[in-house]
Amino acid sequence: MGMTITEKILAAAAGKSKVEPGDLIDAKVDCIMCHDVTTPAAISMLKEKGIDKVFDKEKIVVTPDHFQPAKDIKSAELHKRLDTWAREKGIRYYYPLGKAGVCHALLPEQGHIRPGEVIVGGDSHTCTYGALAAFSTGIGSTDLAAAIATGTLWFRVPESIKFVLNGKLGKGVYSKDVILAVIAKIGTDGALYKAMEFVGPALKEMSMEARMTITNMAIEAGGKNGIIGFDEITKKYLDEHLKDKKEYKVYESDKDAKYEQTIEIDCSKLEPIVALPHLPSGGQPISKCAGIKMDQAYIGSCTNGRIEDLRIAAEILRGKKVAIRTIIVPATPVIWKQAKDEGLFDVFYEADCVISAPTCGACLGGFMGILAAGEKCVSTTNRNFVGRMGSPKSEVYLASPATAAASAIEGKLVDPRKYL
Amino acid sequence: MAKAHVYKRDHINTDEIIPARYLNTDNMAELAAHCMEDLDTNFVKKCKPGDCIVAGDDFGCGSSREHAVWALQGAKVGAVIAKNFARIFYRNCINCGFYPIELANATEVINDGDEIEVDYKKGVINNKTQNKEIKFKPLPDFAIEIINDGGLLEHIQKRTAD
Numbered sequence: 001m002g003m004t005i006t007e008k009i010l011a012a013a014a015g016k017s018k019v020e021p022g023d024l025i026d027a028k029v030d031c032i033m034c035h036d037v038t039t040p041a042a043i044s045m046l047k048e049k050g051i052d053k054v055f056d057k058e059k060i061v062v063t064p065d066h067f068q069p070a071k072d073i074k075s076a077e078l079h080k081r082l083d084t085w086a087r088e089k090g091i092r093y094y095y096p097l098g099k100a101g102v103c104h105a106l107l108p109e110q111g112h113i114r115p116g117e118v119i120v121g122g123d124s125h126t127c128t129y130g131a132l133a134a135f136s137t138g139i140g141s142t143d144l145a146a147a148i149a150t151g152t153l154w155f156r157v158p159e160s161i162k163f164v165l166n167g168k169l170g171k172g173v174y175s176k177d178v179i180l181a182v183i184a185k186i187g188t189d190g191a192l193y194k195a196m197e198f199v200g201p202a203l204k205e206m207s208m209e210a211r212m213t214i215t216n217m218a219i220e221a222g223g224k225n226g227i228i229g230f231d232e233i234t235k236k237y238l239d240e241h242l243k244d245k246k247e248y249k250v251y252e253s254d255k256d257a258k259y260e261q262t263i264e265i266d267c268s269k270l271e272p273i274v275a276l277p278h279l280p281s282g283g284q285p286i287s288k289c290a291g292i293k294m295d296q297a298y299i300g301s302c303t304n305g306r307i308e309d310l311r312i313a314a315e316i317l318r319g320k321k322v323a324i325r326t327i328i329v330p331a332t333p334v335i336w337k338q339a340k341d342e343g344l345f346d347v348f349y350e351a352d353c354v355i356s357a358p359t360c361g362a363c364l365g366g367f368m369g370i371l372a373a374g375e376k377c378v379s380t381t382n383r384n385f386v387g388r389m390g391s392p393k394s395e396v397y398l399a400s401p402a403t404a405a406a407s408a409i410e411g412k413l414v415d416p417r418k419y420l
Numbered sequence: 421m422a423k424a425h426v427y428k429r430d431h432i433n434t435d436e437i438i439p440a441r442y443l444n445t446d447n448m449a450e451l452a453a454h455c456m457e458d459l460d461t462n463f464v465k466k467c468k469p470g471d472c473i474v475a476g477d478d479f480g481c482g483s484s485r486e487h488a489v490w491a492l493q494g495a496k497v498g499a500v501i502a503k504n505f506a507r508i509f510y511r512n513c514i515n516c517g518f519y520p521i522e523l524a525n526a527t528e529v530i531n532d533g534d535e536i537e538v539d540y541k542k543g544v545i546n547n548k549t550q551n552k553e554i555k556f557k558p559l560p561d562f563a564i565e566i567i568n569d570g571g572l573l574e575h576i577q578k579r580t581a582d
């Protein structure tokens with residue numbers, strides 16, 4: 001019996017030739033992502049236990065992002081704890097304000113993610129990095145503390161579900177629509193504890209950025225990790241982004257690997273999708289939900305705050321005015337500068353949008369765009385839980401950057417295809 | 421005696437257990453004051469030490485914030501009994517020395533307000549109100565070991581000391 005790519009990566013990290021779903025393994029960790037919400041607690045735990053050691057200063061990447069620049073005194077204290085620790089420990093890849101960005105956009109961009117590696121992060125959307133043929137998963141603060149100290153963690157090897165993305169995406173339909181369709185189909189626990197492996201011809205037409213939108217939302221179906229195999233597109237991205245260590249190992253799923261389930265999606269049949277409140281599985285084709293009035297549009301986050309997303313939004317907003325509050329959040333300083341240099345800021349400015357510094361901000365209801373009771377927001381983020389972006393009585397509608405931008409112009413949910 | 425607080429809901433998520441607007445602290449007592457706030461504003465008032473939360477599928481889905489577990493621990497919740505749990509939340513519970521109990525028909529065999537007693541090792545919930553014994557699958561041994569040691573870090577320290 002062959003192995004899946006996820007099983008192969010985990011087996012190698014555990015120093016075994018073979019693993020099977022259900023096996024409990026101790027795996028070596030190659031990279032740890034640390035941010036301002038979950039890491040300060042991990043640091044305190046380590047201090048309290050008198051554990052001073054950091055397993056490897058080169059393998060820990062630190063960036064404040066959720067509440068940065070600090071939104072209030074308490075978050076300033078979190079940043080201070082993170083900053084003091086990172087400097088004290090001599091963490092090589094520390095990205096303080098000015099270099100900091102939304103973690104899951106920043107790490108691949110800065111070349112910290114390599115195929116075949118095991119990456120953990122104190123954040124549920126750490127599954128994003130699977131787009132680069134790596135195993136990556138989110139953990140809490142205690143796991144984070146353990147990983148920082150020992151460089152290993154226990155895992156249960158997950159069963160894999162294969163998602164075959166067939167066909168070709170139509171104009172105005174994006175990878176965000178694909179993943180919203182997948183989650184609508186299987187539900188928010190449809191892949192609970194499982195590896196979600198994405199294959200198929202539709203991926204060949206997607207950039208690395210677009211693929212990351214898909215793996216980013218694996219957790220919204222309950223998945224442990226999302227993963228996409230290595231190909232020319234992956235290679236090109238790595239060639240452009242890897243800095244120090246350029247070698248990596250490529251694993252591929254065997255032909256006779258075992259999948260718990262195979263789910264086929266015909267991408268050519270998809271239309272733009274909006275996930276209605278209050279679950280990411282509430283996806284409806286735009287034809288069924290167009291017309292719902294919005295109060296705000298939010299374009300940003302680790303799901304859709306990359307340059308490609310801003311370009312798509314700008315293309316639609318060019319020469320238009322928005323009818324509702326519209327907030328644009330480039331996910332990292334590099335993306336920010338790129339957007340500025342390409343003239344996208346002028347487009348957003350002319351359209352009456354506001355442009356923020358890189359931050360998680362309102363994606364998690366932190367700051368910079370919080371919703372009042374009764375308000376509705378069309379958002380390119382990944383979660384529309386009750387109270388996610390503000391008042392428990394507000395509503396979040398998840399959509400692609402194109403749908404969010406078009407909806408901003410009309411102040412209600414609309415099909416973006418008429419603007420393309 | 422522990423009381424059951426039953427929420428007949430699936431997908432109770434970490435934003436409901438502890439909203440992100442309170443994540444600017446990791447202080448357990450501060451978090452506890454807002455435990456379950458967006459789901460039930462009265463929860464903190466009515467929860468007595470040792471009381472259990474009973475819920476449907478996929479409890480704790482969403483963010484990896486361990487703050488959700490700390491809020492529950494700070495509010496002195498004894499255990500969460502749910503049909504099943506989201507993965508990271510489940511792991512966080514064990515790592516913090518807190519019991520996640522998987523029980524397929526949780527919200528059917530326990531009613532809101534029932535007096536219950538939980539034997540974690542044997543995997544038995546004694547529903548005193550209904551005079552019924554309910555069996556559940558105890559956690560795997562290694563997880564019980566971690567919980568008994570007081571959490572993952574304590575467990576690692578003990579293991580390396582041995």
Ligand code: SF4
Pocket residue numbers: 065066102103104123125301302303359360363364381382
């Ligand atoms: S952008 Fe939103 S989903 Fe992504 S890491 Fe930040 S808070 Fe989490």
